[in-house]
Amino acid sequence: SLSQKLDSAFKSIRGQGRLTEKNMKDGLQEIRMALLEADVNYKVVKKFMAEVLEAAEGQKVLESIHPGQQIVKIVHDELIKLMGEKNEPLRMADKAPTIIMMVGLQGQGKTTTSGKLALKLKKSGRKPLLVGADVYRPAAIQQLEVVAKQAGVESFSLGTNANPVDICLMARGEAQMRGCDVIILDTAGRLHVDDQMMNEVRQIATQVNPTEILFVANAMTGQDAVSSAKQFNDVLPLTGVVLTQMDGDARGGAAISLIEVTGCPVKFVGTGEKLEALDAFHPNRMADQILG
Amino acid sequence: KIVTGRSIDDAMFDDLEETLIASDMGVETTLSIVDELRDRVKSDKLKNAEDLYGALKDALRKRLAEGDHTINWTSNNGPHITLIAGVNGSGKTTTTGKLAAKLAGENRKVLLGAADTFRAAAVEQLMIWSDRAKVDIIKHGEGADPASVAFDATDAALARNVDNLLIDTAGRLHTKVNLMEELKKIQRVVQKRHPGAPHEVLLVLDATTGQNGLVQARQFTEALHVTGIILTKLDGTAKGGMAFAIQQQLGISIKYIGVGEGIDDLQPFDPDEFVDALFE
Ligand SMILES: Nc1nc2c(ncn2[C@@H]2O[C@H](COP(=O)(O)OP(=O)(O)OP(=O)(O)O)[C@@H](O)[C@H]2O)c(=O)[nH]1
Ligand SMILES: Nc1nc2c(ncn2[C@@H]2O[C@H](COP(=O)(O)OP(=O)(O)OP(=O)(O)O)[C@@H](O)[C@H]2O)c(=O)[nH]1
Ligand SMILES: [Mg+2]
Ligand SMILES: [Mg+2]
Numbered sequence: 001s002l003s004q005k006l007d008s009a010f011k012s013i014r015g016q017g018r019l020t021e022k023n024m025k026d027g028l029q030e031i032r033m034a035l036l037e038a039d040v041n042y043k044v045v046k047k048f049m050a051e052v053l054e055a056a057e058g059q060k061v062l063e064s065i066h067p068g069q070q071i072v073k074i075v076h077d078e079l080i081k082l083m084g085e086k087n088e089p090l091r092m093a094d095k096a097p098t099i100i101m102m103v104g105l106q107g108q109g110k111t112t113t114s115g116k117l118a119l120k121l122k123k124s125g126r127k128p129l130l131v132g133a134d135v136y137r138p139a140a141i142q143q144l145e146v147v148a149k150q151a152g153v154e155s156f157s158l159g160t161n162a163n164p165v166d167i168c169l170m171a172r173g174e175a176q177m178r179g180c181d182v183i184i185l186d187t188a189g190r191l192h193v194d195d196q197m198m199n200e201v202r203q204i205a206t207q208v209n210p211t212e213i214l215f216v217a218n219a220m221t222g223q224d225a226v227s228s229a230k231q232f233n234d235v236l237p238l239t240g241v242v243l244t245q246m247d248g249d250a251r252g253g254a255a256i257s258l259i260e261v262t263g264c265p266v267k268f269v270g271t272g273e274k275l276e277a278l279d280a281f282h283p284n285r286m287a288d289q290i291l292g
Numbered sequence: 293k294i295v296t297g298r299s300i301d302d303a304m305f306d307d308l309e310e311t312l313i314a315s316d317m318g319v320e321t322t323l324s325i326v327d328e329l330r331d332r333v334k335s336d337k338l339k340n341a342e343d344l345y346g347a348l349k350d351a352l353r354k355r356l357a358e359g360d361h362t363i364n365w366t367s368n369n370g371p372h373i374t375l376i377a378g379v380n381g382s383g384k385t386t387t388t389g390k391l392a393a394k395l396a397g398e399n400r401k402v403l404l405g406a407a408d409t410f411r412a413a414a415v416e417q418l419m420i421w422s423d424r425a426k427v428d429i430i431k432h433g434e435g436a437d438p439a440s441v442a443f444d445a446t447d448a449a450l451a452r453n454v455d456n457l458l459i460d461t462a463g464r465l466h467t468k469v470n471l472m473e474e475l476k477k478i479q480r481v482v483q484k485r486h487p488g489a490p491h492e493v494l495l496v497l498d499a500t501t502g503q504n505g506l507v508q509a510r511q512f513t514e515a516l517h518v519t520g521i522i523l524t525k526l527d528g529t530a531k532g533g534m535a536f537a538i539q540q541q542l543g544i545s546i547k548y549i550g551v552g553e554g555i556d557d558l559q560p561f562d563p564d565e566f567v568d569a570l571f572e
Contacts, residue, residue, distance in 0.1 A: 033319050039502035042313045105500065106525060106553070107381030136553070138389075138420035139413040146412035191528045218381065222316040222502025224530035245380060248465045250504040273380070273411075 001292040002034045002075070006068040024062060027071055028053060038290045040253035041226040044260045051078050076287050082256060083283035088265035090117075091239065093211045096181040097129075097172065101208070103201055103236065104216035105228055106189030109244030109270050111140065113216055114186040115147035116270065116278035121182050122153055129180035131171045132157030133164040133204070134188035144186055151275050154178055164188070168204045185210065192231030205236050214267065216242045217258060220250035225257040233262045244270035247277070255286055298341040300333055308348065315570050317533035318503050321540070325351055349567055355536050356563040359545030363492060363520060365395060365456060371403075371449040373457045373482060373489035375442075377475060377516065378496035379508055380463030383524035383550055385414065387496050388460040389421025390550070390558035395456045396427050403452065405445030405459035406431035407438040407478060418460055424555050428452075438462065438474060439481045446485040459490070466511035479516055492519050494547065497534075499525045505534035509542055524550030527557070531570050 006027055028049060035045045055074045064070045092098045100117065102110040111134070118128040130148045132155065134140035141157045148155035156174045158167050168185050175183050187204065190197035205213060215229060215238050232238060241258045246269040255266055266281040298304065305326060312322040325348070332338065332347045365372055374391070376384045388404065396402045404422050406429055408414035415431045422429035430445040442459050449457040461478060464471035482489050495518045497505055512518050523532045526549045538544050546561040 036313055036319050037503060039504070042310055105528065107383060107498065109381060137417075139416035142416050143411075143413035150412070191525075193529060218498075218500075220379075220501050220504040222500060222505075222530065222534075223314050224316070224500045224528065227529045228500075245465065247467070248379070248504065249467050249507060250502070254502070 002031065002072065005030050005034065006072055021062070023067075024056065027068070028056075031071070031075055034292065035253060035256075035290070038251035038253035038292070039220075039222050039225075040290070041223050041257040041261075043226060044257045047260070048078065048082065048256070072291070076291065079256070079287040079290065080283050083259055083286060084265045085283065087280045087282060088240070088267055089280070090267060091212050097175045097183050098181065098212075099172075099183045099185065099208060099210040100212045100214060101168075101185045101187065101201075101205060101210040102214055102216055102242075103187055103232060103238075104189060105191065108189065108216045108218045109242075110189065110216045111143055111147060111186050112273065112275075113214075113242050113244060113268070113270055113278065114144065114184045115151050115275050117268075118148065118153045118182075118184055119151040119275045120278055122151065126182045127178075127180045128153045128182040128184055129171065129175045129178060130155040131167060131183060131185045133167045133185050135160040135162060135164055135167075136188045140188065147275070154180055164200055165203045165207060168208045172208070192228045198231070198235050202235050212239045213237060214240045214242050215258070215262060215264070216244060217254060218250075219243045219246045219252040219254060219269075220248060221254040225254040226261050229258050229261045233264075238262050238264050240264050240267040242266070242268045242270065243281070246279075247271045251290055251292070252286065253290055256290065300338060300340060300344050304341065304344065305330070308344070311571065312533065315531035315533035316502055316505070318506070318537055321533075321537045345571075352536065352567045352570070353563055355540055356545075356566070359539050359543070359563075361545050361547055361561045361563065363547050365398075365400070367488070367491055369488060370486060371446075371454045371457050371489075372491050373446060373449065373486065374459065374492040374494060375479060375482065375490040375516070376458060376460050376494050376496060377512060377518075378463065379465055379498075382463065382496045382498040382501075383522075384463065384496045385417050385421065385460050386553065387522050387524060387548075387550055387558065388418065388458050389425055390555055391458055391548075392421065392425035392427045393555045394558060395458075396425050400455035401453070402427040403445065403449050403454040403457045404429040405442055405457060407441045407445070407459050408462035409434060409436045409438050409441060410462045414462065421555075439477045442478045443481045443485055446482045446489065450486060466508055466515075472511070472515045476515055493517060494520050494522050495544075496522045496524060497532075499523050499532035500528060500530040501534065503534065506537045506541065509538045509544055513542060513544060518544055520545060520547040522546070522548045522550060523561075526569075527551040532566075533570065535566070
């Protein structure tokens with residue numbers, strides 16, 4: 001683990017008196033390597049390490065008796081500062097319906113997460129409507145309908161010949177008719193470099209004006225997290241991130257990159273394939289996981 | 293970033309290191325490549341950016357060259373059988389459809405096995421691909437035992453004298469012991485029905501995956517003996533740099549790359565193009 005690595009890095013110099021600038025540099029390099037190995041984007045690591053160095057200088061770590069421990073605490077605290085001090089819940093609209101729009105790259109878990117959110121909202125007394133706005137992926141609408149049935153919630157779509165913007169616009173009237181107070185728009189996976197598809201989500205967001213726009217990404221995402229999230233954030237007013245497949249063994253450094261680049265909190269984490277597997281994001285636990 | 297004529301200095305090595313890290317090559321592989329380059333700069337007395345760039349591409353190509361990036365799709369003993377596996381959402385079902393179309397286009401008789409009996413509308417999704425590729429499909433009802441679908445598909449492939457059988461499986465995390473056991477059972481059942489099969493076990497890996505890609509390759513090959521990798525979503529901005537560690541540490545080569553969501557968006561792996569693309 002990082003704390004063990006740093007402990008041993010600094011133990012070897014303890015008998016020689018105080019920590020030197022060189023020791024500090026080596027210790028910080030260990031941290032940088034650990035974050036890169038955890039899939040944090042290298043630009044985000046650079047910025048983060050500058051903050052850590054500043055904090056270390058400010059706290060006069062060079063004069064400390066336990067520099068290794070102190071640095072680990074600094075890194076941990078800086079991670080918490082970056083990720084948010086506590087869990088940020090889902091925003092509800094002042095006046096129904098609350099509209100949640102799910103966006104992201106292909107295969108990250110949007111449709112499954114839409115179902116999970118619907119189930120969670122139903123359990124907390126809401127009446128969600130799942131909207132199938134993916135007219136491209138083979139059997140995407142059927143997938144959403146099966147998920148809706150499994151969650152015991154309503155679903156709506158207009159088939160694969162409809163325009164996703166129209167589907168999302170019509171969802172409002174549909175929700176009102178059925179007495180649903182939350183609308184979850186499941187959009188198609190798309191590349192941030194596909195201008196036509198990015199224009200489609202821009203149009204949906206502009207015309208529907210969602211309460212939440214959640215960027216869904218897989219916890220195993222590597223350096224590309226920054227490119228995709230930045231582009232989505234430029235095109236859409238993202239309000240939150242969902243990190244899926246946290247039940248795997250990926251270190252999840254993408255979480256840091258996504259929060260840094262979008263300025264949004266991670267609201268939920270997916271922890272399995274079943275519809276119950278959606279947990280609140282806890283910055284403290286994530287910091288421990290990333291530091292190993 | 294590689295400005296022509298610029299002479300080699302530490303800043304250039306830093307830029308280079310960042311480019312390799314940004315491509316998901318990982319810390320270990322990146323440091324080993326950079327060390328190799330520093331040695332070459334000394335031994336060959338390299339002078340400027342172009343020299344370094346050339347040496348870098350050589351070092352990267354060399355690491356991929358030891359792999360075999362082709363698949364022999366013909367079995368000399370009945371149907372050639374391929375198992376498609378990988379973690380959730382990596383592109384298995386779509387890739388199965390693309391492979392089916394490619395093989396059918398070579399006038400082969402192709403059969404699909406819909407062994408994902410778990411995920412919502414998984415069978416329906418593969419059925420649409422079988423329609424698009426104009427090939428037959430073996431499927432059971434929802435919740436059926438995946439191994440029995442695999443068995444029936446193998447059985448049908450033999451009975452119908454099929455050239456190629458492609459079996460699509462459910463996405464699963466390598467950390468789930470029971471799901472990995474299920475995958476091993478699928479392989480065993482196919483092997484039992486047709487000794488020598490499956491001839492190919494392809495791990496479908498999403499190019500946006502970071503260092504976990506190496507872990508996935510290691511775990512899946514431990515369970516099934518993976519014979520090749522298909523790296524998908526390279527039409528995005530992710531570079532798929534973990535391919536180098538997978539080749540070097542596990543000896544597993546990339547066979548094809550996915551470059552889109554359409555039926556023709558599958559290309560044979562070209563190491564030179566892959567290396568060039570890292571710097572675009
Ligand atoms: N283990 C695990 N699997 C998940 C999780 N979330 C989603 N999945 C699985 O990931 C795969 C992809 O999920 P989808 O919901 O189809 O992803 P998507 O983003 O809607 O995909 P596209 O619409 O094609 O872009 C499926 O096999 C899901 O069951 C999670 O938290 N853990
Ligand atoms: N851009 C792009 N998208 C791809 C590529 N391959 C697959 N996809 C998309 O990725 C998403 C997931 O593809 P699937 O084929 O359902 O993935 P899977 O591995 O079968 O998913 P599970 O069965 O749920 O584990 C779909 O939206 C596909 O269209 C590719 O090469 N490029
Ligand atoms: Mg979907
Ligand atoms: Mg599939």
